[in-house]
Structures are given as structure tokens and as C-alpha cells.
Amino acid sequence: MTINEVLDLPGVRPVRRTGFGAMQLAGPGVLGPPADPDGAKAVLRRAVELGVDHIDTSDFYGPWTVNELIAESLHPYPEGLVLATKIGAYRDRQGAFLPLGHPDALKAQVHDNLRRLRVDVLDLVYLRHTVDRPGITVQDQLGALVELREEGLLRGIGLSNVTLEQFEQAREVTPLAAVQNAYNLLDRGCADLLDHAAGLGVPFAPFFPLGSAFVADSGVRGGELVRSIARRHEIEPTQVPLAWLLRRSPAVLLIPGTSSIEHLESNCSAERVELADSEIAELDALVAEGQAVERAG
Numbered sequence: 204m205t206i207n208e209v210l211d212l213p214g215v216r217p218v219r220r221t222g223f224g225a226m227q228l229a230g231p232g233v234l235g236p237p238a239d240p241d242g243a244k245a246v247l248r249r250a251v252e253l254g255v256d257h258i259d260t261s262d263f264y265g266p267w268t269v270n271e272l273i274a275e276s277l278h279p280y281p282e283g284l285v286l287a288t289k290i291g292a293y294r295d296r297q298g299a300f301l302p303l304g305h306p307d308a309l310k311a312q313v314h315d316n317l318r319r320l321r322v323d324v325l326d327l328v329y330l331r332h333t334v335d336r337p338g339i340t341v342q343d344q345l346g347a348l349v350e351l352r353e354e355g356l357l358r359g360i361g362l363s364n365v366t367l368e369q370f371e372q373a374r375e376v377t378p379l380a381a382v383q384n385a386y387n388l389l390d391r392g393c394a395d396l397l398d399h400a401a402g403l404g405v406p407f408a409p410f411f412p413l414g415s416a417f418v419a420d421s422g423v424r425g426g427e428l429v430r431s432i433a434r435r436h437e438i439e440p441t442q443v444p445l446a447w448l449l450r451r452s453p454a455v456l457l458i459p460g461t462s463s464i465e466h467l468e469s470n471c472s473a474e475r476v477e478l479a480d481s482e483i484a485e486l487d488a489l490v491a492e493g494q495a496v497e498r499a500g
């Protein structure tokens with residue numbers, strides 16, 4: 204089966220289906236600078252060399268470090284590179300992500316991202332869905348972003364960490380360029396939202412596509428079925444969950460995160476893996492097994 208190679212971000216531009224998630228370029232716990240800043244910059248440059256035209260980032264990462272690394276390594280940016288950032292939270296000293304939802308604070312975060320990424324216009328800004336004080340609605344928050352879009356400071360508005368209901372409320376305020384929630388081989392909690400967004404032509408960027416760095420691998424990148432399929436195709440086990448996601452829906456936009464050039468190259472090659480329909484069916488059925496393991500544990 205042939206899969207679509209590009210995906211339109213409505214109001215932004217078409218991008219390749221495999222982008223790059225930049226969160227892993229910060230220090231441990233997504234705090235501070237990485238141990239090897241030059242290595243992190245080399246990963247970014249290699250991503251662009253490989254044809255990656257969509258980088259997912261945020262001022263949250265570091266905080267600020269990752270956006271600075273992106274600007275230092277890639278500015279002036281190649282034509283057509285889409286930078287997608289997120290607003291709606293801040294980090295405390297321990298690294299916790301805390302909500303920041305006042306419309307004025309959101310506008311200030313857009314300006315901070317513009318400055319740190321050294322761009323005049325942000326391609327895509329995701330609102331991380333958080334309402335941190337009574338009386339402020341997601342409509343107020345999105346209204347602030349719509350104003351900035353009308354001023355020409357951003358192109359597309361996306362949503363992150365939302366329910367299907369919140370996604371629908373948001374669509375009453377503005378067309379959406381993308382939605383980003385956790386989703387992977389073993390975490391299918393957002394399947395309804397993914398299918399709903401896909402039906403409306405809104406790309407879905409699953410974060411934690413490889414099961415995340417925050418938890419020991421639960422089987423997404425190293426479970427027995429994943430390993431046996433990888434052996435059959437003579438590929439890396441991590442390419443299996445990525446290839447499965449690309450087949451899951453033509454609306455899926457991959458943003459796997461890595462701090463390693465070797466892993467980056469492997470992740471980008473997952474586009475070329477052709478899983479058999481029977482393997483897709485086995486992987487589809489895995490979620491029941493994964494949930495059973497979780498219950499047993």
C-alpha cells in the first residue's frame with residue numbers, strides 16, 4: 204500500500220509526513236542545556252539535510268534552550284521549513300509544566316517565541332489547552348491568537364492536549380491547522396479525536412509516538428511483536444511503531460523526538476517501511492494486550 208508523502212497544514216503549507224520533535228534536545232528532564240550543545244545543533248542540521256521540513260518545538264523546552272538551539276543552528280531558515288511552537292504553560296524550577304492561560308500572557312508567549320526563533324511570523328502555534336483561572340475560556344484564549352493572526356504574526360492555530368469536545372468548541376472560534384495529543388501503539392486514548400480531525404482535514408501530530416522518554420519503554424519500541432516484525436523486515440524495532448502510525452491515518456503527522464543523529468536517520472527512514480496488512484492487523488490488536496499488561500502490573 205502506498206502512503207501519502209505530504210500533508211497539508213491548512214493555512215500554513217504542505218509538509219512531509221515525518222517531521223522532527225525537538226524536545227529531546229534539552230537537558231535531562233527537558234531542563235537546561237544538553238550536555239553536548241554542538242551535538243544537538245548537528246541533529247537539527249542533519250534533520251534539514253534529510254528533508255525534514257517541519258520542526259515541533261516550544262519555549263517550554265529548557266525552557267528556552269531548544270528554541271535558541273534551533274535559531275543558532277538553522278537561522279536563516281531554509282525556504283519552506285515550518286516551525287511549530289506551543290504556548291499555554293510555563294515551567295517551574297523543578298521542571299513541572301504549569302498552566303498559563305490568560306490571553307495577555309499567551310500573546311506575550313507568542314512574542315517571546317518570535318524573538319527567540321528569530322522570525323517575523325510563526326508558522327504554527329499550538330495552544331496547550333489549560334484554563335488556569337475562573338472566567339477565562341478557551342474562546343478568549345483562541346480569540347487572542349486570532350488577533351495575532353490578523354496582525355500577521357502567525358499563520359496557523361493548533362491545539363494540544365485537548366478532548367474532542369474542546370476541539371469542537373475551538374472550531375467555533377477559528378479553523379484549526381493541526382491538533383497534537385499523545386497517541387501511539389499502546390496509547391490509543393485519542394483515537395476518536397484522531398479520526399474526527401482526519402475527517403475534517405485537520406492533521407493529527409501524535410506526541411510520544413515512540414512511547415516517550417519519560418517512562419521506561421512499555422513495549423512501544425521494544426515489545427515482542429514489534430521486535431519480531433522488525434526482524435522480518437530487517438529494520439530497527441523503533442521503525443515499526445512509526446510505520447504503523449503512518450498507516451493509521453493519512454492525517455498523521457509524525458514528530459518523533461531524538462537527540463541522536465543515528466536515531467533521527469532511522470526515524471526518517473520509517474516512511475519507507477511497508478508493513479503487510481496482516482502485520483498492521485496484529486499491531487492494531489496489540490492495544491488490548493498492552494492494556495492487559497498494564498492491568499496486571
Ligand SMILES: NC(=O)c1ccc[n+]([C@@H]2O[C@H](COP(=O)([O-])OP(=O)(O)OC[C@H]3O[C@@H](n4cnc5c(N)ncnc54)[C@H](OP(=O)(O)O)[C@@H]3O)[C@@H](O)[C@H]2O)c1
Nearest residue numbers: 224225226363410411412413414415416459460461462466
Ligand atoms: N504537546 C505536548 O504536550 C507534547 C508533550 C510531549 C512531547 N511533545 C512533542 O512531541 C515530540 C515527540 O515526543 P517525545 O520526544 O517526548 O517522545 P518520543 O518521540 O515518543 O520518544 C522519545 C524517546 O525515544 C528515543 N528514541 C527516539 N528515536 C529512537 C530510535 N530510533 N531508537 C531508539 N530510541 C529512540 C529517544 O531517545 P534518544 O534521544 O536517545 O534517541 C527518547 O528517549 C517531542 O519531541 C515534542 O516535540 C509535545
